[in-house]
Amino acid sequence: MFVLMEARGLHKNFGTFEAVRGIDLTLKKGEVLGFLGPNGAGKTTTMKMLTGFLAPSSGSATICGQLVTTGNYKARSKVGYLPEGAPLYGDMTTRSFLRFMASAHGIAQEEAYQIVESAASAVHLENVMEQRVETLSKGYTRRVGLAAAIMHSPDVLILDEPTDGLDPNQKHEVRRLIQAMSVDRGIIISTHILEEVDALCTRAVIINKGQIVADGTPSQLKVMSRYCNAVTLVVLTEEAEKIASAVRRVGGVREIEAANEGTYVRLTILAQDDVDIVDSINDIAGLSNWNIQQFSVETGRLDDVFGRLTNDGGY
Amino acid sequence: MSHVWTIFRRELTAYFMTPVAYVYLTIFLVMQGLFTFNLGQFYVREQADLAAFFAYHPRLYLFLIPAISMRLWAEERKTGTIELLLTLPIPVGAVVTGKYLAAVAFTAFALVLTFPIWITVNWLGNPDNGVIAVGYFGSLLMAGAYLAIGSAMSALTKNQVVAFILGVSLCFLFVAAGMPMVLNVFEGWLPATVMSAIANLSFLTHFSNLQKGVISLADMIYFVGVILMWLWATRLIVETKRESG
Ligand SMILES: Nc1ncnc2c1ncn2[C@@H]1O[C@H](COP(=O)(O)OP(=O)(O)O)[C@@H](O)[C@H]1O
Ligand SMILES: [Mg+2]
Numbered sequence: 001m002f003v004l005m006e007a008r009g010l011h012k013n014f015g016t017f018e019a020v021r022g023i024d025l026t027l028k029k030g031e032v033l034g035f036l037g038p039n040g041a042g043k044t045t046t047m048k049m050l051t052g053f054l055a056p057s058s059g060s061a062t063i064c065g066q067l068v069t070t071g072n073y074k075a076r077s078k079v080g081y082l083p084e085g086a087p088l089y090g091d092m093t094t095r096s097f098l099r100f101m102a103s104a105h106g107i108a109q110e111e112a113y114q115i116v117e118s119a120a121s122a123v124h125l126e127n128v129m130e131q132r133v134e135t136l137s138k139g140y141t142r143r144v145g146l147a148a149a150i151m152h153s154p155d156v157l158i159l160d161e162p163t164d165g166l167d168p169n170q171k172h173e174v175r176r177l178i179q180a181m182s183v184d185r186g187i188i189i190s191t192h193i194l195e196e197v198d199a200l201c202t203r204a205v206i207i208n209k210g211q212i213v214a215d216g217t218p219s220q221l222k223v224m225s226r227y228c229n230a231v232t233l234v235v236l237t238e239e240a241e242k243i244a245s246a247v248r249r250v251g252g253v254r255e256i257e258a259a260n261e262g263t264y265v266r267l268t269i270l271a272q273d274d275v276d277i278v279d280s281i282n283d284i285a286g287l288s289n290w291n292i293q294q295f296s297v298e299t300g301r302l303d304d305v306f307g308r309l310t311n312d313g314g315y
Numbered sequence: 316m317s318h319v320w321t322i323f324r325r326e327l328t329a330y331f332m333t334p335v336a337y338v339y340l341t342i343f344l345v346m347q348g349l350f351t352f353n354l355g356q357f358y359v360r361e362q363a364d365l366a367a368f369f370a371y372h373p374r375l376y377l378f379l380i381p382a383i384s385m386r387l388w389a390e391e392r393k394t395g396t397i398e399l400l401l402t403l404p405i406p407v408g409a410v411v412t413g414k415y416l417a418a419v420a421f422t423a424f425a426l427v428l429t430f431p432i433w434i435t436v437n438w439l440g441n442p443d444n445g446v447i448a449v450g451y452f453g454s455l456l457m458a459g460a461y462l463a464i465g466s467a468m469s470a471l472t473k474n475q476v477v478a479f480i481l482g483v484s485l486c487f488l489f490v491a492a493g494m495p496m497v498l499n500v501f502e503g504w505l506p507a508t509v510m511s512a513i514a515n516l517s518f519l520t521h522f523s524n525l526q527k528g529v530i531s532l533a534d535m536i537y538f539v540g541v542i543l544m545w546l547w548a549t550r551l552i553v554e555t556k557r558e559s560g
Contacts, residue, residue: 014558048398051402052402053398053401053402053557054557054558055557070401070407070554070557071406071407073403073404073405073406074404076402076403076404077404079402081399081402083395083398083399083402085395087394087395087396087398087399088396088399089325089329089394089396090394091329091332091333092325092328092329092332096328100321100324100325101403103317103321103324104318104321104322104403104404104405105403105404106317106404148399
């Protein structure tokens with residue numbers, strides 16, 4: 001696959017504080033790379049370096065083969081950037097703002113009209129084109145920022161928390177847009193919302209305190225979870241105690257979590273590392289005469305991986 | 316060049332987007348009138364020229380011009396749009412220039428609106444309109460120097476009021492250096508060459524010929540030099556202040 005963006009050993013110090021400590025990234029065409037990490041992990045700072053807003057203290061990034069520097073404005077034309085919080089010129093109307101962005105990207109006047117209108121309709125801004133940007137709702141503001149970021153058909157889109165502060169419907173809508181835009185480019189989105197990764201990303205990088213602590217597809221990351229291959233049984237409350245104690249004796253079972261759901265109890269049976277307990281549990285359940293409402297195997301939970309990798313105190 | 320034009324257009328429109336612009340223009344004109352006709356004793360002098368009008372510009376501009384330049388960069392930093400601006404495929408130098416020229420254009424517009432004063436002298440007498448034209452040109456050139464200083468001061472902070480105060484203070488130094496009040500302090504214990512060097516730093520000194528309708532190369536070089544120096548400083552400040560967000 002075609003490499004669009006590459007970062008090697010990015011570091012950023014603010015005074016004596018090391019905000020980013022050695023980030024390596026590769027972004028290929030068609031990828032949606034989720035940049036995950038708790039607040040203060042260094043996501044925004046890394047993105048500012050990737051877009052040429054901040055100069056790295058050391059390390060470098062290239063985009064389509066061009067070195068990204070604060071002075072190399074030509075490299076910036078390959079990037080569409082939605083900064084954190086989507087800052088926009090509030091005193092302009094949506095249309096005049098998008099026109100300005102088109103002209104800033106060197107789009108000729110004659111083409112600008114068409115390009116602005118189609119970028120605007122891609123994110124459904126038709127009804128607010130003549131409205132001042134500062135009077136728009138958060139959802140619309142974010143969409144104006146997105147329209148501005150995609151207008152010049154950049155190879156790489158860098159979106160810093162594109163769904164932050166949106167309501168669930170708006171979040172859904174923005175995710176749908178990002179997915180649609182990913183077809184022939186590479187996208188990096190930062191987020192601390194884990195459902196976003198499952199819904200959107202082809203690959204995820206978890207960073208903590210300025211360093212990468214995990215890198216892989218969502219399913220590869222889930223394998224790192226304690227819940228990977230955990231078996232979930234939904235059983236009758238009166239049988240729960242009996243079943244739990246029988247299951248606990250199965251080889252390879254590490255732990256059982258029980259959650260009360262009225263007449264039923266949900267038992268989550270965690271396996272020891274690298275042990276497959278699914279067959280054993282299936283066997284014992286088949287032999288016994290238990291009333292099992294539901295039997296399922298988990299692929300793992302991102303929040304568990306995220307929590308273990310980014311909580312102080314570690315693993 | 317098209318980069319500069321893009322920034323210039325947005326910036327100039329932004330000036331007229333807020334009601335503040337119209338309040339400002341009104342104040343600008345009222346002050347001009349007040350200074351020219353009352354303090355300048357326009358009628359008492361019984362001379363059909365604009366000497367009284369131009370004579371007050373260095374002092375008037377001290378407060379009027381930093382008010383135009385204060386928002387140039389401070390506003391961008393406050394709202395976070397600086398990040399948008401500096402990640403556009405536009406060189407920083409072009410952004411600095413485009414913004415500055417927009418402020419100059421706004422100032423020029425304000426100056427053009429003083430035309431009733433010009434009509435008045437032409438109606439009352441027979442002034443030398445060539446001298447007046449040079450006076451206007453010189454006044455705008457001087458305002459350009461104030462604006463360049465103001466732009467650098469605006470780049471230093473995200474607070475417009477702070478940018479204004481810094482602008483007024485620094486411009487004051489450039490005006491005060493030529494005031495008799497200041498020069499008299501040094502009179503007697505500084506050699507005459509140093510005295511004239513100090514006076515030569517001042518807007519007052521270099522504006523004095525222009526306001527009389529005399530264009531000299533030295534004055535041109537001085538004002539253009541001051542403008543370029545402070546635009547360069549603006550760029551340097553913008554570059555180094557990226558870090559602090
Ligand atoms: N301009 C700055 N000066 C000093 N410290 C900063 C600056 N920008 C960010 N930081 C610090 O760097 C760390 C990483 O910040 P950031 O990249 O914004 O994290 P994230 O986007 O992952 O929440 C934080 O501790 C933040 O306080
Ligand atoms: Mg952030």
